[in-house]
Amino acid sequence: MSSSAILHTANDSSHVQSHFGIDAAMAHRCLAAALVAGGDFAELYFESMTSSSIGIDEGIVKSASASHSRGCGVRVVSGERTGYSYTDSLEEDRLLHAAKTAALIASGPATVQIQGFVTAAVHDLYPVVGLDAEITAKLQLVQRADRAARAYDSRITQVRAGFSDEVKHILVIGSDGTWAADTQPLSRFSVSVLANDPAADGGKGATARGSGGGGGRVTLDYYTTVRTPEYFAEEAARQAIVQLTAEAAPAGEMEVVLGPGWPGVLIHEAVGHGLEADFNRKKQSAFAGLMDQRVATDQVSVADNGTMPGRRGSLNVDDEGTPTRNNLLIENGMLRRYMSDKLSAKLMGLPGTGSGRRESYASIPMPRMTNTYMLPGQDDPADILRSVKRGLFAANFSGGSVDITNGKFVFAASEAYLIEEGKITAPVKGAMLIGNGPEALQYVSMVGHDLQLDEGVGTCGKRGQGVPVCVGAPTIKLDRMTVGGTGS
């Protein structure tokens, strides 16, 4: 465990540099080895990460763990081809070996000059204070969550709470002159509970789950002042207790209102992935070839914004050394921008959007989302509900999937209610929302002014790589959507 809580400023390149034992001359030698057989571009991505977690289960702090990893990934790009190799030891001979392996993708004489390195100017979006010194403080946080969830209702029978955090140092060095360093803190609190009521459902008994949690690129005091363990625990307990009395969801096509915040995951899945440049370059997206065309009603604007202070999906600089941006993807229904990494930007002639991300040094970067949300509209959320005669209000989703080729998606609502005559009435369980992203965008008829981002719990998966993201949306009304359920 590190004894010092203070690390260093995020854009202090020299510190990160000494962290990895690399200087400009050695970087030049490694990049030259990577480009020895030709190729348009080569890159070294250094990463060092420490992480820790602590968990309470059945009222006992049963687990605590800490880990450290480091490594370097070497990438060579030649046209549309990518060669990649990584090493977890950072001695020059291992780096050179990885560089030569990545170089196997190219076959020709070296042609590209390595540019002089220019230290990238990066954002300053998050604190650079490590959390790992405060283990006893973290222990108290999970104990508080355990107590709060149990105190919420006597029907709460199981409580698990955990706190995990990490600090990641990265250094990206490219043959195009890129030299970018960052220190990225990230933490997350999570609570999951089970509620059990033997008397529910006419004596048959009922069991329900609830979960709460959140975090971001924040300091530990975020969890004592902004979002406390009690806040997350009570949210988890509230969900579970509501679900105890939920009835089977109705099935069929109906009006659907999505609550603000986490339901924005539907935008992320059904729209966001389809706007990642690689899927469009390869004509695999339902949005391919639709730039500057209408893809949604004029109520709909969608942004991917990597520059929000402290957010889980935010980055001072992406994993290719490009500063992140606030990218407006859909503007009043018109498709305006794809999210691109260096490779897609070059091959498609697109502007760089700071969207090149990777899970770790062992992974090839791709266009990815950061914080993705639908922009707020004009409508009062209460008016939106009032406009629905009979429909479903989806307050929270537990999971979902999408096929970007045709935009089809399925989402399971973990908290949903019937809307009858403009009012939220009974809670329902087992509701599945089934639809098609591009089609659903045509049915958005009202957009609330109450934009919320999720609490900071999301991890987006693509081609087996997970990266932290935020999703968000205001209250939204869709005039038609298929709901799968077992009720009537």
Place this chain on the structure above:
Amino acid sequence: MPVSTKIILEQLAQEIVDRAMHAGATDAEAVVYEGDEFSTKVRLGQVETLTESTSRAVGLRVFNGQRTASTSTNDFSDASIQRMISGAVELAKITEEDPFAGLPDASEYSPLRNGEGLGIYFDDVYRLAAKDRIEMARATEAAAMAADTRIQNSDGGTFTAATSHKAIANSRGFAGEYRKSYCGIGCAPIAQDERGMQRDGWGSSARTLRKLDTPEEVGREAAKRALRRLGARRVPTQRATIVFSREIARGIIGDIFDAVNGDAVYRNATMFAGKLGEQVASPLVTVIDDGTMMLEPGLGGFGTLPFDGDGLPMQRKVIVQDGILQTYVTNTYIARKLGTRSTGNASRGLAGAPGIGSGNFYLQPGVLSPREIIRRCRTACM
């Protein structure tokens, strides 16, 4: 390919355990892992990505009486290993006593201490030259593209080969290690007609190249699956008879595994809690978990290992017999919670307490052919 500085994994694991005990742990367990992988993707006939790498890591779990903690690192320098050991010992002072925590007793460990004879490691996965590996990926995609004119795009054909070596040692005298190998080909064609674009995929994977389906078989099957998605009809909301194909049925079998997971049982979080000996499924349903299964002489299944994550023997268990629930699946910790003996289902990552994992988990086949099942349905979804 093998790391240049060869380390003896089991010896390193043992050494870390000894050092942790010396540092004040009352029990300790170390896992050392080393792996390598090669993967390539060919898209529209051109190599798109080629990755080749090695990695290694070490994890430690220590006990301070009934308090536990764990740490891990991929930096094998002595200073880093020392930090890992002292970090774990320090953390195990702040966690709380769990009366069920602790290593298994010395008498319980698996007599098998390596993978010999299990048929889970074959060095032939690396026998192909780089250009032949690329050719496997290319041929798989090409077979899909050639299957039908409605397939003009693809997310590529892939070839992957990987091997790993894992050793585990603990302070109760257990030490074991095994190697595993893996190879696979696959492709994801995109079919398109006037009704839209549909994508599906298919793959084959095995512990040895010898058992891999041919690129032509895999490509053709992938094409068939993408093509049959074209022209999907919207089905009215209804209660219907559903025939599950083998791939989808596998997912449902996975849900059964979750329902018999002992962790969910002691939390009363599964529909099968308290149902041992009761009819929980149709009499046609018999489900087995077999961590010792041999697919043929000299070839183990993907879930076949010499010992589980606790070091205990893998077992063959009938989970559901003719619809009647026979047993839950447990590891050492969960068995103590339930007052039973471990079923050898401990799974283990680098750090943290063992979880629950399956061996080779399957639904026993019945007597009807798939065609006969479909023939017996009047209207159904598949």
